[in-house]
Amino acid sequence: MNKEQLKRYNTGKIFWCVKCVVPSNYAQGIEFDDSGVCSGCRVAKEHYEEIDWVEWKNKFLNLIKPYVGKGNNYDCIIPVSGGKDSYYQTHIVTKELGLKPLLVTFHGDNYLPEAQMNLDRMKHLFNVDHHIFHVGKEALLKLHRAGFEMTGDMTWYMHSGIFTYPVRVAVMMKVPLLFWGEPPGVNRNGMYSHYDFIEMTRKFRTEHAQRGFDWTDFVGKYNIKENDMLWAKYPSDEELDTVGVRGIYLGNYFRWEQHEITKKMTELYGWQPKKTPYQRTYRIFGGIDDMHEIGVHDWLKFMKFGYGRCTDDASLDVRSGVLSRKEAIGLVKKHDPVYPSEDLGRWLDLTGYTKEEFDQICDKWRNKKIWNKGSKGDWYKDNIWDFPENSL
Ligand SMILES: [Zn+2]
Numbered sequence: 416m417n418k419e420q421l422k423r424y425n426t427g428k429i430f431w432c433v434k435c436v437v438p439s440n441y442a443q444g445i446e447f448d449d450s451g452v453c454s455g456c457r458v459a460k461e462h463y464e465e466i467d468w469v470e471w472k473n474k475f476l477n478l479i480k481p482y483v484g485k486g487n488n489y490d491c492i493i494p495v496s497g498g499k500d501s502y503y504q505t506h507i508v509t510k511e512l513g514l515k516p517l518l519v520t521f522h523g524d525n526y527l528p529e530a531q532m533n534l535d536r537m538k539h540l541f542n543v544d545h546h547i548f549h550v551g552k553e554a555l556l557k558l559h560r561a562g563f564e565m566t567g568d569m570t571w572y573m574h575s576g577i578f579t580y581p582v583r584v585a586v587m588m589k590v591p592l593l594f595w596g597e598p599p600g601v602n603r604n605g606m607y608s609h610y611d612f613i614e615m616t617r618k619f620r621t622e623h624a625q626r627g628f629d630w631t632d633f634v635g636k637y638n639i640k641e642n643d644m645l646w647a648k649y650p651s652d653e654e655l656d657t658v659g660v661r662g663i664y665l666g667n668y669f670r671w672e673q674h675e676i677t678k679k680m681t682e683l684y685g686w687q688p689k690k691t692p693y694q695r696t697y698r699i700f701g702g703i704d705d706m707h708e709i710g711v712h713d714w715l716k717f718m719k720f721g722y723g724r725c726t727d728d729a730s731l732d733v734r735s736g737v738l739s740r741k742e743a744i745g746l747v748k749k750h751d752p753v754y755p756s757e758d759l760g761r762w763l764d765l766t767g768y769t770k771e772e773f774d775q776i777c778d779k780w781r782n783k784k785i786w787n788k789g790s791k792g793d794w795y796k797d798n799i800w801d802f803p804e805n806s807l
Pocket of ligand 1: 432434437455456
């Protein structure tokens with residue numbers, strides 16, 4: 416970190432990257448170099464300036480050669496939600512590589528109509544088999560409540576299922592290769608470099624997607640039984656080794672820029688973003704397979720860390736040149752503090768909480784290093800969004 420950042424750090428204050436808008440208390444690992452630039456910006460430079468993507472596609476083709484084209488099974492599994500990344504993954508696999516995939520979806524039952532339509536069309540557009548899994552209604556309700564109160568993430572079950580169920584199917588169907596989309600912790604915050612070629616593993620699933628919790632933590636709570644969570648049991652090492660399962664991120668080998676992907680998938684396949692604007696960010700092409708992701712779910716992130724989805728989106732867009740830093744700061748100030756009234760009603764109807772109960776439980780998740788309580792019981796933050804022009 417630079418001198419001014421260090422000064423702030425030493426007094427326990429938050430500071431921001433001098434290039435984008437990520438804060439020093441970013442939810443996953445982040446570092447700052449001597450000039451005050453974050454690891455997310457540094458890794459983005461690899462993506463936009465250093466890597467020869469033609470060469471890296473060849474690395475990928477060599478990597479998959481021993482696994483594909485056997486002719487008696489699926490070549491790979493593609494975990495898909497129906498989002499723009501899912502379309503791009505399937506486009507690469509079927510149209511560019513000519514492989515036969517099995518699409519696998521862990522359906523969280525929170526889809527916006529646009530997202531459901533995108534998902535339903537995939538089997539026809541790409542002429543592929545598609546396996547979709549739903550959790551039963553009562554278990555789903557219990558999981559929403561348990562996730563909210565135990566982990567501060569009402570859609571914990573989705574993050575678990577998305578990174579568990581397709582791996583279970585890979586073992587059941589004896590298909591070693593899973594092709595995931597964008598590698599996590601790379602473009603967003605630079606916790607890993609593109610040169611690390613990370614793969615999806617049990618460690619990532621448990622520590623990041625599941626926030627350190629596992630299905631065993633839920634059994635016996637909120638009347639959740641073990642057989643409510645069969646979908647969440649990750650295969651054993653022995654089962655994974657027998658099939659030779661590997662979780663490859665296509666975003667390690669193919670240029671993965673969200674605006675470019677959205678444009679291409681819209682033009683080629685008529686992929687649809689959200690029809691109306693979000694309250695909590697300005698991008699309309701993310702989160703549509705979970706209508707609460709950028710609503711009540713993101714509000715909890717705001718309680719825990721003092722920033723929300725717009726900070727992530729704007730930082731990515733500064734790095735890709737879509738936004739100036741000044742524009743990004745304006746958007747963050749506009750969107751991050753907005754109360755999620757758009758999707759809250761649906762979630763309260765689903766789970767049976769009152770709005771007062773929701774607010775009270777959210778307050779329990781507020782990080783008291785960030786949030787202060789005023790004399791009238793109102794919450795305020797004293798050092799968030801005081802982005803100086805040349806930010807600390
Ligand atoms: Zn940065």
